[in-house]
Amino acid sequence: MINHPVLVLNQTYEPLNICRVRRAMVLVYQDKAEMLENGYGTLHTIDRDLPVPSVIKLSRLIKRPHQLERKLTRMEIFRRDNYTCQYCGKVTRNLTLDHVIPRSRNGQHTWENVVSACVPRNRIKAGRTPEEAGMKLRTKPSKPHPSGLFFIPSHYSGIRTEWEKYLPQLKAK
Ligand SMILES: [Zn+2]
Numbered sequence: 438m439i440n441h442p443v444l445v446l447n448q449t450y451e452p453l454n455i456c457r458v459r460r461a462m463v464l465v466y467q468d469k470a471e472m473l474e475n476g477y478g479t480l481h482t483i484d485r486d487l488p489v490p491s492v493i494k495l496s497r498l499i500k501r502p503h504q505l506e507r508k509l510t511r512m513e514i515f516r517r518d519n520y521t522c523q524y525c526g527k528v529t530r531n532l533t534l535d536h537v538i539p540r541s542r543n544g545q546h547t548w549e550n551v552v553s554a555c556v557p558r559n560r561i562k563a564g565r566t567p568e569e570a571g572m573k574l575r576t577k578p579s580k581p582h583p584s585g586l587f588f589i590p591s592h593y594s595g596i597r598t599e600w601e602k603y604l605p606q607l608k609a610k
Pocket residue numbers: 522523524525526527554555556558
């Protein structure tokens with residue numbers, strides 16, 4: 438349990454990163470963070486039972502050095518889409534970029550028009566719009582959160598249900 442993932446929010450409730458229970462409990466019991474969700478029950482110690490956080494919020498505002506807008510790159514699109522094909526929902530490392538409105542139809546290379554697609558779906562769709570190809574986007578593509586730095590680490594396969602309300606753009610699997 439001590440290594441379970443904990444969602445860390447800035448003082449503003451903005452998602453910052455994911456740490457482990459061990460680190461989160463140290464922050465909470467040093468009053469550097471507040472527990473928002475107890476997702477893992479309690480940890481029995483010699484003299485007391487400590488609630489184990491699954492979401493914490495830092496007491497102080499963390500200003501991050503790189504508040505720059507994200508650059509529109511392949512990797513950033515895949516991250517935004519949580520490594521999920523936006524047409525069939527498959528989570529895969531073998532993704533391609535798809536222009537929803539094809540470039541041949543003057544589709545723009547923008548956050549709103551570029552999505553992750555698995556190779557088979559990209560082949561099927563080819564130079565067509567989703568409507569023409571009989572395909573449906575699972576989410577409306579948009580620019581990532583302005584601060585843009587939070588993403589689920591690639592080794593981490595899913596998010597916990599109690600994190601969802603703090604991560605409106607993501608859903609637990
Ligand atoms: Zn697919």
